[in-house]
Amino acid sequence: MENSIFQKISFFAVLGLILIIIIYLSVNAASYFDPLSWCHIKIHGDIAGGSEKTIKQALRTIKKTNPGAYAEVCNYVDTISEKRYCQTGDSRVESGLEGGGWIDPPCYVKGSKTIYLLSDKEESEAVVSKRAAQIVEFARRSQTFWQPIDLFMK
Amino acid sequence: MAKRLIKIFLFLAIAGFVGYRYFYYVDRDSNCFIKIKPSYLEFSASNIKEGIKILKYAVPEEYEKLCIYVDTINPNISCGGFQGGCYSFYNDNVKEIDISTANHDFLSSTASVIAHETCHAIQFQTYGREGIDEKECYAVGNKVMTAVIDF
Secondary structure, X not given: OHHHHHHHHHHHHHHHHHHHHHHHHHHHHHEEXXXXXXXXXXXXXXXXXXXXXXXXXXXXXXXXXXHHHHHHHHHHOOEEEEEOOEEOOOOOOOOOOHHHHEEOOOEEEOOOOEEEEEOOOOOOHHHHHXXXXXXXXXXXXXXXXXXXXXXXXX | OHHHHHHHHHHHHHHHHHHHHXXXXXXXXXXXXXEEOOOOOOOOHHHHHHHHHHHHHHOHHHHHHHHHHOOEEEOOOOOOOOXXXXXXXXOOOOOEEEEOOOOOOOHHHHHHHHHHHHHHXXXXXXXXXXXXXXXXXXXXXXXXXXXXXXX
């Protein structure tokens, strides 16, 4: 009798563990997921000319080298997207916009927690470091936007 | 009997979650309720909801107008083409705008297109067909774009 209860508990424990591993792996495939730091960031890579891998590496680098900034990134960034442009305005309305209103990323859109990085498929240390610096910088801008609103909401 | 009740409850809970997640924008504090029609090709409700949220927090005056003059968003491809928008005064519902943005579109662009089409909804509901003026709405879209971008 006791043996059968023990067998049932073991079965469900193993099943639970397998489920947790499957969930962890599937969430990590489309995003950066660090459950121990309660950090989940969606990553929209540029399939044709980008690399999600260097974005994930950049986030791990920030975690290792600058835990304070990492906490800010986890709080104030929910999506990192690779793009080939940031739209700054409409040239039909405003003449003299830099690049006709289309500039290279990085950029941040206020009112969101999304930051945009320039698509880059090169997977070198230099790219990872550059991306890490840009993520920290633009997470700070998101924090600057959201902090007064968060305080007001409380 | 209990099993049947649980099934009905589960069905309603899932249907409610899917409806709320993909087909409605609800902001009770601002009395803002917008229906988002199903999008067969682009499945872009989350991009549109993000765009609305950007207006709410970064350009509140445009958000206020959206909540008053728009009650339905059609995310399917319309006269504005892919990644564009459209306001058709032939629609039965004068509070409906078309926003054809894709799911991973650039968010400032989505917010700008929503504000642009809201501008047309205001023009038509206030002055009728003669009130439609593209220049005024391009200026509104540009205002949103320049207000929200940080580079």
